[in-house]
Amino acid sequence: MPDYTTLQVVWFVLISILWLGYFVLEGFDFGVGMLIRAVGRDDAEKRAVLHTIGPVWDGNEVWLIVAGGATFAAFPQWYATLFSGFYLALFLILVGLIVRNVSFEFWGKGESARWRRGWEWAMILGSALPALLWGVGWANIVHGVPIDARMEYTGTLFDLLHPYALLGGVATLLMFLTHGAVFLSLRTEGDLGERAKAIAGRVAAPAAAVGIVFLLWTVLSHRGGIDVASAIVAALSAACLLAAAALARRSAGRAFLATALAIVTFFVALFVDLFPHTMVSSTSGAFDMTLNASSSSSYTLTVMTVVAALLVPVVLVYQAWTYWVFRQRVSAEDFGAVRNPLDLLAARHEDEGEDDELEPAGSRS
Amino acid sequence: MEVAPGVHSVASMTALELARWQFGITTLYHFIFVPLTIGLALSVAIFQTKWHRTGEEHWLRATRFWGKLMLISFALGVATGLVQEFQFGMNWSNYSRFVGDIFGAPLAMEGLAAFFVESTFLGLWIFGWGRLSKKVHLACAWAVAGSTALSAYFILAANSWMQHPVGYRMADGKAELTNIASVLFNNTALYAFAHTMLAAVLTAGMVLIAVSAWNVRQGRETAVFGGTMRIAVPMVTLAAVATIVVGHFDGILMTEQQPMKMAAADAVFNTEKGAGLSLFATGDFKSNPEGLNRNVQIPNLLSWITTGYPQGEIRGINDINREYQRKFGPGNYTPIVAVAYWSWRGMLGCAFAMLGFAAWGWWLLRKGTLRDSKWFLRLAVPFAALPFLASSCGWIFTEMGRQPWVVFGLLKTDVANSPTVGAAEVWITLLGFTLLYGVLAAIAARVFLKAVKKGPVEAGKAEDPGQELALAY
Numbered sequence: 001m002p003d004y005t006t007l008q009v010v011w012f013v014l015i016s017i018l019w020l021g022y023f024v025l026e027g028f029d030f031g032v033g034m035l036i037r038a039v040g041r042d043d044a045e046k047r048a049v050l051h052t053i054g055p056v057w058d059g060n061e062v063w064l065i066v067a068g069g070a071t072f073a074a075f076p077q078w079y080a081t082l083f084s085g086f087y088l089a090l091f092l093i094l095v096g097l098i099v100r101n102v103s104f105e106f107w108g109k110g111e112s113a114r115w116r117r118g119w120e121w122a123m124i125l126g127s128a129l130p131a132l133l134w135g136v137g138w139a140n141i142v143h144g145v146p147i148d149a150r151m152e153y154t155g156t157l158f159d160l161l162h163p164y165a166l167l168g169g170v171a172t173l174l175m176f177l178t179h180g181a182v183f184l185s186l187r188t189e190g191d192l193g194e195r196a197k198a199i200a201g202r203v204a205a206p207a208a209a210v211g212i213v214f215l216l217w218t219v220l221s222h223r224g225g226i227d228v229a230s231a232i233v234a235a236l237s238a239a240c241l242l243a244a245a246a247l248a249r250r251s252a253g254r255a256f257l258a259t260a261l262a263i264v265t266f267f268v269a270l271f272v273d274l275f276p277h278t279m280v281s282s283t284s285g286a287f288d289m290t291l292n293a294s295s296s297s298s299y300t301l302t303v304m305t306v307v308a309a310l311l312v313p314v315v316l317v318y319q320a321w322t323y324w325v326f327r328q329r330v331s332a333e334d335f336g337a338v339r340n341p342l343d344l345l346a347a348r349h350e351d352e353g354e355d356d357e358l359e360p361a362g363s364r365s
Numbered sequence: 366m367e368v369a370p371g372v373h374s375v376a377s378m379t380a381l382e383l384a385r386w387q388f389g390i391t392t393l394y395h396f397i398f399v400p401l402t403i404g405l406a407l408s409v410a411i412f413q414t415k416w417h418r419t420g421e422e423h424w425l426r427a428t429r430f431w432g433k434l435m436l437i438s439f440a441l442g443v444a445t446g447l448v449q450e451f452q453f454g455m456n457w458s459n460y461s462r463f464v465g466d467i468f469g470a471p472l473a474m475e476g477l478a479a480f481f482v483e484s485t486f487l488g489l490w491i492f493g494w495g496r497l498s499k500k501v502h503l504a505c506a507w508a509v510a511g512s513t514a515l516s517a518y519f520i521l522a523a524n525s526w527m528q529h530p531v532g533y534r535m536a537d538g539k540a541e542l543t544n545i546a547s548v549l550f551n552n553t554a555l556y557a558f559a560h561t562m563l564a565a566v567l568t569a570g571m572v573l574i575a576v577s578a579w580n581v582r583q584g585r586e587t588a589v590f591g592g593t594m595r596i597a598v599p600m601v602t603l604a605a606v607a608t609i610v611v612g613h614f615d616g617i618l619m620t621e622q623q624p625m626k627m628a629a630a631d632a633v634f635n636t637e638k639g640a641g642l643s644l645f646a647t648g649d650f651k652s653n654p655e656g657l658n659r660n661v662q663i664p665n666l667l668s669w670i671t672t673g674y675p676q677g678e679i680r681g682i683n684d685i686n687r688e689y690q691r692k693f694g695p696g697n698y699t700p701i702v703a704v705a706y707w708s709w710r711g712m713l714g715c716a717f718a719m720l721g722f723a724a725w726g727w728w729l730l731r732k733g734t735l736r737d738s739k740w741f742l743r744l745a746v747p748f749a750a751l752p753f754l755a756s757s758c759g760w761i762f763t764e765m766g767r768q769p770w771v772v773f774g775l776l777k778t779d780v781a782n783s784p785t786v787g788a789a790e791v792w793i794t795l796l797g798f799t800l801l802y803g804v805l806a807a808i809a810a811r812v813f814l815k816a817v818k819k820g821p822v823e824a825g826k827a828e829d830p831g832q833e834l835a836l837a838y
Contacts, residue, residue, distance in 0.1 A: 055488035058443065062484045066476035068450050073473040076465020083454025083461070084783035090451055091794045095801060098444040102805060105440035109812045152458075152785045296466045297536075303545045304470060311477045322485050325496060 022063035031180010033127030085153025100126030139168025144280035174207035237265035398442035404569020479516035570601035578745035626766035629705035715755035
């Protein structure tokens with residue numbers, strides 16, 4: 001079995017991967033949520049937009065739940081300091097996510113224009129607020145916040161809202177918006193696809209500009225000089241952001257690859273900058289929380305490593321399968337009328353010429 | 366005005382007290398949707414299987430109709446579940462530091478093993494009609510049902526460790542995991558899981574009966590709702606019996622593991638042989654009133670159900686308190702007796718009422734007169750509140766009966782909260798969540814009732830565009 005320090009590094013990497021997965025996946029559904037009114041003009045179009053993320057957004061959000069749970073299990077001191085310290089910021093994120101989650105479910109459950117408009121705005125704000133605050137939060141973690149010798153956060157909400165952190169928030173907000181617009185242009189057809197592409201083209205450049213300024217600031221402000229590894233990844237991220245801006249109007253597929261890679265490398269640069277700490281103290285370097293000081297016991301990390309090794313590959317397989325099942329582009333024409341399951345089954349029957357499997361067993365006789 | 370010690374005005378509540386209220390409110394609210402979702406997911410999987418096997422269209426319509434109600438419950442359960450995971454760290458950071466080595470593991474496993482399956486296959490089920498083959502689609506329904514149960518298992522294992530810590534040692538003032546199997550197969554967890562799963566079936570069953578009865582009374586969709594009723598009535602009867610039986614053995618285990626909690630539930634102050642079961646009692650509303658003012662009881666019944674002998678000994682609150690003072694140092698180790706006493710009775714009262722009601726329904730069903738029984742059909746609707754009351758009482762009893770401990774015998778609640786989070790901050794989140802949850806409850810109830818009134822859509826007809834969608838958006 002690997003030694004204790006290795007296990008701690010493994011879990012830092014694994015938790016980083018969970019956050020990366022969360023931001024790449026939920027990133028586009030934040031963007032789609034924010035664009036519901038900008039891309040969808042009538043109910044059929046909005047329904048089509050919702051259907052691009054409908055089957056997957058909940059699974060995407062589980063990446064966050066698992067990142068939180070894994071942090072609790074592997075680095076309880078990190079979890080305790082971070083969650084109690086960023087108290088009101090996390091409260092706002094939770095409110096945003098709750099409102100957003102129910103807005104997807106409730107939007108179609110009422111007919112009035114007022115009801116739908118209300119839930120659309122809930123979706124927009126519930127997507128934008130976490131998209132902004134995750135950036136603010138991670139900028140603060142990397143930059144350092146007031147933490148005392150007992151690993152307790154000693155600041156307030158307003159200590160988290162300094163220019164660097166706010167810039168980080170705007171960067172993630174714009175990146176997720178671009179990512180979502182590109183995703184929509186990839187997943188929709190006709191007017192919807194054109195509109196999404198136009199929006200992607202407009203927001204990709206500002207996203208790249210803000211993202212690059214933020215990354216530069218991060219690299220230059222690293223305590224004790226530039227962290228070379230982090231700077232290299234940040235440069236990669238900058239390249240991806242520029243590539244996304246160049247490709248957004250041309251190729252949706254390549255642009256999506258670029259925004260996804262940009263988000264991954266953006267956060268990898270932050271995690272590399274943070275390593276080998278879990279929290280940085282702006283009060284004193286002596287109060288920085290190291291992996292070792294934050295971590296669970298060797299036994300717990302070993303148990304969790306076995307569990308993760310067994311389950312993570314399986315999760316990746318079936319989540320990938322979902323994206324494969326729902327790979328078809330959607331268009332507003334598909335959603336003018338809502339069909340019932342027997343019609344859908346019949347349509348599938350015609351499309352694929354499948355035989356008895358589709359017929360209920362009892363109807364054969 | 367004289368105020369009892371420990372009771373003071375709302376405005377001067379401490380961060381600790383507010384954090385406790387927040388945990389109570391958010392957890393009870395979350396647990397309205399949890400058992401309903403678990404039970405409905407199972408019911409929907411059963412209905413879909415029936416459709417698959419028989420090809421009868423009314424089972425398809427039942428699947429779609431109940432599936433819609435399940436999704437409303439699911440949405441609220443998932444949304445409020447996020448708060449549950451976050452608030453351990455937000456409000457209870459000392460607790461998190463103390464138990465993280467143990468408590469975090471089942472939480473992370475719940476996410477990896479259950480939530481990923483649940484969310485992914487739910488998406489496949491909702492949007493997969495016509496895209497997946499019928500068999501694969503049915504398998505998705507079962508994957509969802511199975512994963513909801515699995516998630517309940519992990520979270521109950523975590524909670525059971527707080528009731529009955531096992532597989533750990535103390536190191537540097539923190540609990541450290543020494544044996545994961547002991548935590549996952551804690552006998553407390555096995556009982557709690559059986560009890561909770563049966564209660565979930567009971568909850569969904571009572572809702573199935575209520576909605577079906579309402580429709581049968583109006584003579585609507587009798588094929589669909591008659592079918593549901595024929596499954597739900599026996600299901601509730603058997604689940605009620607089993608929940609009570611498992612609960613009984615759970616109680617005996619608890620008498621062994623947390624004798625104070627059971628003594629408080631029965632308001633037994635002094636150790637006695639041949640103790641009676643109290644039916645109604647009054648006392649002073651404080652944690653240890655040292656006696657009752659009034660007590661109506663059935664002689665010897667408590668001793669008999671707890672120990673198996675009419676003359677068996679039941680340990681009293683005062684004796685246990687003295688023992689804990691010797692063991693853990695000076696202090697008061699009693700929960701608020703009135704809360705434990707009445708929450709326990711509330712839970713049992715609801716359980717027996719449901720059992721009686723469902724047994725009556727089964728008898729009517731066998732006679733073939735259920736659909737003509739005005740009273741059964743009428744009572745079914747208000748009776749749907751009982752399972753929710755019962756599980757709320759159950760959790761209030763379990764959690765408040767453990768006080769003053771947050772982890773029994775290891776960590777007290779009054780040192781478990783976040784030291785840096787002040788009362789003003791907890792007020793903000795407490796009011797924020799409570800208001801948000803209140804608004805969502807009103808909207809969810811409206812949407813739920815609307816879906817119920819609309820009834821199952823005829824399978825041969827397309828749903829109207831612009832009208833409420835079937836399952837997808």
